[in-house]
Amino acid sequence: MTEEKKPEERKKRRTATEAASKIGPMVKATIGGTVQAREEGKPIAYSFICCCYDEIIRAMDIIPVWTENYAGVCGAKRDAQRFLERAESENFSRSLCTYALCGLGFDAWREELGEMPPEAPWGGQARPDMMLGSGQILCDPRNKWYQAAQHYMPDVPVYDVGLPWPAYEHDYDYRQVQDYYVKYIVEQLRGLVEFLEKQIGRKMDWDRLSELVELADRTWNLIYEAYELRRAVPTPMGTGDAMNTMVPMVFMMGTQEGYDFYKDLYDELKRKIANKEGVIADEKYRLIWGGGLPSWFALADFNYFNSKGAVFPVETTYRMVEAIYNFDIDLSKVTDPLEHIAWRWVKYWTYWYDKARKRPGSHPDVERLIQYIEDYKIDGIVMHEAFSCRSWHVGLIWQLNLLKKVYKDMPSLILESDIVDISSYNEADTRARIDAFIDTLEAVKSKQR
Amino acid sequence: MTAEDATGKGLSLVEKYYQDYGSRAGELKGEGKQIMGYLCAFVPLEMLTAAGFIPFRIIGDVNEPITKADAEMETIVCPLVRSCFDMWLKGRYKFLDGIVIPHACDSICRTYQIWQYTLNLPYSHFINMPHTTDDSSLKFYKAELETFRKSLGEFVGREISDQSLKEATQLYNQNRAKVRELYNLRKSSPPLISGVELAKTLIAAVSLPVDEATALIGDVIDEVKQRQPLSAPKSARLMVFGAQIDNVAFIELVEESGAWVVADDLCPGARESLTDVTPTADPIDGIAERYLRKIYCGRTYRERKGSYEDYMEERFGHLAAAIKDFKVDGVVLYIYKYCDPFGFEVPEIKSYIESKGVPVLYVEDEYSMSTIGRLRTRVQAFLEMLGSK
């Protein structure tokens, strides 16, 4: 009774694709690799996903430690509570981003001990040599987390990259401002390169960066094409798997390994479609995961949906790419690698703006939903509101309201829990809501028949 | 008829505007003026005034339970922002012609489209202020301000001239000079003005055209200088630190518990009301410099130049200076739930202030009278702790 009990390990979730089942071991190896890299003295940087600097750090052989990933792993292994509590005991509110709280709790603990906290999941999170934050119009923790982490690691420098994109406005078109956005981002990235050069004592190999940027472009297009295969009926891959296959997209961009992963995924999906192999054989309801990060400790809920005849051929979450050949500029002509990255960034975030302008009263976020609903033959929408994250979980209700107004009424469900903090989750209640939602879908279907 | 004739001046007028927030803007709207709503300290009011608008700060109401907002806005949004939106949905701000929202924090910027679409106003604009403050960020911010200027100009049908910006800058600097004068009245012991009176004055002021606000603050200064000094013996002089505190409920609780609130780092308050715009040849230069670099708010990321200790001084040195200037005995960190920019700074601020030998009370609140009431025991215990030192 007196010893600290180890949380119970979850059984491995059943995945539909081989690709998704490879991810767990890959992530484990990556995290283990960072701990080893630290021992070998290689430069390590705390990093955030979707901050434009993937190819830059890869080109400089800096090892990223994806701190959101580690928090997600702690959450998925249901072993985050002790780190959240540790953060709370440091006077961080439990209402703040739980990725950050988990990471800060872990860091405070590791720094106090001078070694990894006891039984740290997957060997622990390596101490960084530098931390790379960002300022976007998304996610305050991206500049507050690492700043707060310096309280425990005052010797570790932080660089914060400004990465805005133009808002969707009624009073002007984003093209009127895009040039100065791109120019600013380039200057910010140039500052980042200078900072990194100073930290590691080596110069950027610009040719290598250009190669990796080109590789990343190809990877973007490949991901888009692979994911579009999921339109098939029955769909060969659902959102539950996509919450795994997002890993190379956000953690391995600009690496050959990342590219190869999607090549394999593409081939596997093709094969499955040819064999008419679906996530489930008898699809009754096709759903979109229309917003919100998943509860990493409850990915098995996707299997529960499957058991009720529901599949998720598409999701907005972690689909952080669009086909580059669909952009309204020819990116291949932008040869400066930093400028290339900046344009890709701005064009990604403004991708749905023109479409929104064409439908009175619409908005890009809603246009994206509409497009997926039509392309993937969707019957209903599921979202998740994670209490601790304002970046991705504000505006979901409004999107559903607007969708109804400018497009059509559709059955929808908003689940409420968190990304990491399992104390916000109630399995029985969640499944009861899913059951009720399935009943609604069935009622709508039978009316249509 | 001006409002003054009907209801007196100075603190009694403050009371009227505080209790009936927006009443003056409603009158001015009736006279044909255009009123522009805004959230947060990061909208350059000089620009709105130069364009001929009366800027109007949107505030919430701690006395009013949030009921309508939840149909559009998630409950994980900062409770203050939700309350502001709720008040709007309940018709309190019908006189507004538009809304300007800055990139302040996630709760404000991620709800921009909700405001923009739900309220269906003739004008809306988002100022994409960078988080970082280096030179390229300043340049970008100036470009954003020029976009804002152009957009406002198109809306009112005339260009916003440099001259009008310079005049507006002067008006706001005069206002800030008056606020500084008001703050000086807190330095004596006991202070000449209570924390509640000062907060009410500043809150009333952000509902008024800048010239009226300046005159009102001037009248308050004259009035409190002439009246009998505040005499109630109180054990401690406190500073309150927090985000936007647009009501006096918490300050009142502190003062009822037996302390004077003599300093603050709040909006409206010291954070946003004391620093001038330096007049510059291109008026945008001075405006951009002030709003990006001179407002010390957690939403702005300040680059670290030297040691960690230097960094703490750079970020929080103004608090230590105010503690000294206003002879502060203790600091209350009054932080809203779901506030990432402030919440992540609590351990740093707490240890920084304590390193100066000043005790800190950290409380988290949810922006409602019922939750504020629950803080009473904590505040009293803190005062007992200070008193027994």
Added chain:
Amino acid sequence: MKKEYFAGVDIGSTMTKVVIMNGEMLASVIGPTGPEHRKLANRVMEEALNKAGLSFDEITYVVATGYGRINVPFADKQITEISCHARGVSYLLPEARTVIDIGGQDSKAIKLADGRAVDFVMNDKCAAGSGRFLEVTAESLGVKLEDMGKLSLEAKSRVDISNICTVFAAQEVVAQLAAGAALADIIAGLHEAIASRICGMARRLKMEREVAVTGGGAKNIGLVRALEAKLGYAVLVPPEPLLTGAIGAALLGKDMVKKAAESGEQLPRSERRLTEASIFS
């Protein structure tokens, strides 16, 4: 010299406690529970006076504390339970540097130096860190609250309670019971959950040993053991943990009288009446 008597009245959310002291404790009464009884705190006071064989007028100074301290008509002074627990523990357990008080509706941790509070944290927003959590879950398990501690010591292992929301946790324990988990193991899990919440809060103080546990929670042996497991060392519990606040209140009253006599300053004193408490805020 006239003999001086000091009374401490601690009106908590579920219990009213009165002590009367001069050098030592002369009488103590722990009064009836439940909100409807709270306004009858004067009866508890009368009982204590009877026990001590004193009349109300003989009491030199009365200090009220606790949740219901505000409108006690028979007190000279109100002092928060934080200061009173600090004073009470310093008297009862002078080696303590930290107090963890687990009450019916809230919990708090207090850091002590030189016999007084120098920092504190408090949780009253969420029932999960208070006696209320155990009260609600005990009810849904069909167990008496006072039996929870002993029962949990029979646990062979521990059921993890993941929900900290009290309402959810109450559902969860019923589901666990239905799924065949042993009652003792579930209760042990509940103690672990609440101990974890309390430690998370208390650690904000950078706690120092020794740690004293007071309040109703300290009477639950299972909870005390769970706290010790979390902390990694043994804690101290006063002989009657419920009285700590009242004792502290009486002692603070005594301190004030002494200080006033020494400095010649006037003692803050309300016009007191031994009548019902009217309004509670």
